[in-house]
Amino acid sequence: MYLGSGYGVKLNPNCILGYTDDETVMLDFDDTPFKKVKYWAQVAMKHFELGGFLILKSSENHYHVVFNHRVNWAENMSIVAWVSLQSNNQNMLRYLRMQCIKKSSTLRIGPKGEKPSPRIVYREGNEDTQIKEYLETRKFLKKRSGALVKSL
């Protein structure tokens, strides 16, 4: 039984918890080393003037990138498509297609099976807009349920 009445309730790790937004540029790098992820995050930030970014490690060689500036949905998908084509990343193209179907971007914030919650490994630039919102949501869930996002 996972549901309880108090705080710090253990949630079922079999269901995945994600953060969804259509105005935040979010990238999912699968099977990519950290150096490449950092390089492409810096290139995208400078090219599209995204203000800053955050790199989170979801598992070995799997990283998420969240950018700071608010963009509209069309611009968002254009940036993700540009990065996936420039970096020749087939996994990101698949991620792009899935987000287009849903019409919003989602990144995992909770644990997934045996994988822990994504943790921050690198920050660059400003964190006052979209990154702030993203971090607030993570913090809120951590505060409400310690077991849910244990390794933030």
Added chain:
Amino acid sequence: MVKRLSVYGDYETTKWVIMKQRSWIQRRDGVWQRYWYKTRVKVTVEESGRYEFYGRGRDLYRAVRLAQHYMPKGYVEVEARDFIENPEEYGVPGEWIWREIES
């Protein structure tokens, strides 16, 4: 501030399925005739689904907790407050399961 959270994955639930069952009836002339009739059977099925919750922080957290027991009926985009007030409308009782997908 309106936030959005997704809860997704694979789950196991019970479902009523209409199946055909074979039976026999003896006619007046003594011949046994086969016939089929429809019957409802409860089966356990594995499905995948997704909740897209939006709303205020406190409602969102309560909706996520409630989503542990109510499995989404496919792709469900709902305000957290509505889901809390009427979870049966958007979900069915079940259990989240872990299914490894090779990709």
